[in-house]
Amino acid sequence: xxxxxxxxxxxxxxxxxxxxxxxxxxxxxxxxxxxxxxxxxxxxxxxxxxxxxxxxxxxxxxxxxxxxxxxxxxxxxxxxxxxxxxxxxxxxxxxxxxxxxxxxxxxxxxxxxxxxxxxxxxxxxxxxxxxxxxxxxxxxxxxxxxxxxxxxxxxxxxxxxxxxxxxxxxxxxxxxxxxxxxxxxxxxxxxxxxxxxxxxxxxxxxxxxxxxxxxxxxxxxxxxxxxxxxxxxxxxxxxxxxxxxxxxxxxxxxxxxxxxxxxxxxxxxxxxxxxxxxxxxxxxxxxxxxxxxxxxxxxxxxxxxxxxxxxxxxxxxxxxxxxxxxxxxxxxxxxxxxxxxxxxxxxxxxxxxxxxxxxxxxxxxxxxxxxxxxxxxxxxxxxxxxxxxxxxxxxxxxxxxxxxxxxxxxxxxxxxxxxxxxxxxxxxxxxxxxxxxxxxxxxxxxxxxxxxxxxxxxxxxxxxxxxxxxxxxxxxxxxxxxxxxxxxxxxxxxxxxxxxxxxxxxxxxxxxxxxxxxxxxxxxxxx
Numbered sequence: 001x002x003x004x005x006x007x008x009x010x011x012x013x014x015x016x017x018x019x020x021x022x023x024x025x026x027x028x029x030x031x032x033x034x035x036x037x038x039x040x041x042x043x044x045x046x047x048x049x050x051x052x053x054x055x056x057x058x059x060x061x062x063x064x065x066x067x068x069x070x071x072x073x074x075x076x077x078x079x080x081x082x083x084x085x086x087x088x089x090x091x092x093x094x095x096x097x098x099x100x101x102x103x104x105x106x107x108x109x110x111x112x113x114x115x116x117x118x119x120x121x122x123x124x125x126x127x128x129x130x131x132x133x134x135x136x137x138x139x140x141x142x143x144x145x146x147x148x149x150x151x152x153x154x155x156x157x158x159x160x161x162x163x164x165x166x167x168x169x170x171x172x173x174x175x176x177x178x179x180x181x182x183x184x185x186x187x188x189x190x191x192x193x194x195x196x197x198x199x200x201x202x203x204x205x206x207x208x209x210x211x212x213x214x215x216x217x218x219x220x221x222x223x224x225x226x227x228x229x230x231x232x233x234x235x236x237x238x239x240x241x242x243x244x245x246x247x248x249x250x251x252x253x254x255x256x257x258x259x260x261x262x263x264x265x266x267x268x269x270x271x272x273x274x275x276x277x278x279x280x281x282x283x284x285x286x287x288x289x290x291x292x293x294x295x296x297x298x299x300x301x302x303x304x305x306x307x308x309x310x311x312x313x314x315x316x317x318x319x320x321x322x323x324x325x326x327x328x329x330x331x332x333x334x335x336x337x338x339x340x341x342x343x344x345x346x347x348x349x350x351x352x353x354x355x356x357x358x359x360x361x362x363x364x365x366x367x368x369x370x371x372x373x374x375x376x377x378x379x380x381x382x383x384x385x386x387x388x389x390x391x392x393x394x395x396x397x398x399x400x401x402x403x404x405x406x407x408x409x410x411x412x413x414x415x416x417x418x419x420x421x422x423x424x425x426x427x428x429x430x431x432x433x434x435x436x437x438x439x440x441x442x443x444x445x446x447x448x449x450x451x452x453x454x455x456x457x458x459x460x461x462x463x464x465x466x467x468x469x470x471x472x473x474x475x476x477x478x479x480x481x482x483x484x485x486x487x488x489x490x491x492x493x494x495x496x497x498x499x500x501x502x503x504x505x506x507x508x509x510x511x512x513x514x515x516x517x518x519x520x521x522x523x524x525x526x527x
Contacts, residue, residue: 140227159206232280306339352414380401504516
């Protein structure tokens with residue numbers, strides 16, 4: 001830089017060649033300053049910091065490309081389908097039910113293509129009762145994302161969707177939905193009955209989002225009465241359609257298309273004569289809303305496994321260095337997304353992650369069960385700082401820098417000692433395990449996962465992986481030699497504490513085993 005600055009002085013020289021050299025040097029300096037001091041901070045602020053402050057995922061090159069491709073396909077397709085609509089419906093002097101039905105089939109197929117062109121998004125449709133829409137109905141669905149509109153249009157061509165103003169007036173697809181005959185709720189539900197009655201007589205079903213607007217947090221809001229008023233006035237069945245995953249895949253107010261998994265489930269039809277959910281539309285809005293929320297909770301429990309949150313965890317660490325990101329990706333695949341720990345631990349309660357490291361497991365366990373209040377402890381100040389600066393950090397997850405061998409635990413519903421005991425000497429190991437056992441509340445569980453030196457042949461591989469982790473890559477710091485415990489000693493200690501100890505041994509090559517300790521029995525059982 002100093003040499004270039006010195007050459008820049010030659011701009012005052014009279015010789016043309018020297019002036020040219022000086023001009024090139026000055027231009028180079030200005031470009032470096034512009035990129036380093038202006039462009040990089042600007043793009044970091046716009047693409048990362050501003051989004052994280054709003055609770056949104058940061059932009060990545062891959063995310064930008066996938067989103068731009070899908071949105072461009074959607075926009076171009078909308079204009080093309082609008083042109084088809086003009087030909088079949090608007091400009092057709094012989095327009096009839098056949099041409100209109102053809103347009104709705106094209107619109108439905110186009111919606112299907114938009115969803116399935118998103119190759120990074122998995123789709124699952126569960127239609128256990130073989131619903132074929134042969135009988136018109138009022139379809140109700142929860143609303144989390146713009147993608148829900150495409151889902152409802154895709155499911156069946158002959159559908160009239162009730163829309164809000166922003167859909168009706170959209171410059172991209174507003175004309176498309178107006179020609180399709182969708183109804184804007186701003187005109188009033190009472191005023192819609194004569195129009196919708198004609199559509200039902202023509203074989204169309206009515207699709208409504210009873211919440212009225214998209215939910216920002218993927219939870220189901222109170223159901224408004226409009227959909228149930230329409231069903232009552234037109235004497236139609238109500239068909240609940242459960243949609244899960246669209247709120248994550250494309251969140252409200254965001255255009256980042258994430259690698260989600262959309263699940264669509266048809267619930268049983270509710271006939272007008274079925275009075276279990278109320279005798280009038282007001283009661284049905286209330287009781288069907290309760291029923292729908294219960295079904296959604298069941299759907300969440302089956303869909304939102306730790307694997308579902310893998311990408312979310314990765315997004316929390318992608319701008320913390322390429323080595324750490326690589327380490328995270330290797331770790332979560334090796335650990336199978338921490339599914340085993342999720343299955344063992346309570347879904348609600350205080351969970352302590354002793355030796356939490358960078359917080360990978362703590363975040364994954366909190367994502368998979370929001371009722372867990374997780375506190376992670378680690379002696380490495382740098383790792384705790386990284387864990388505390390993830391954008392998913394919230395009031396239910398905390399990270400504290402402490403020496404786990406010298407602390408008071410309080411009481412807990414679950415305690416995790418994962419790959420941490422071998423950093424302590426044998427006396428401290430026993431003292432810590434005993435302290436954890438005493439801290440467990442009734443029904444609580446202590447999970448110890450570490451290398452078992454009793455498995456002599458497999459233990460050699462464990463020692464080798466720890467050597468690379470601590471000495472070569474320095475992911476973990478150690479102040480002295482490693483001390484791997486004997487599985488027999490853990491079982492004996494649990495017996496002395498009148499606790500049950502079960503063993504999960506799923507590792508085929510290493511000596512890592514999971515010891516599950518609880519208050520429920522005095523004996524242990526190998527599973």
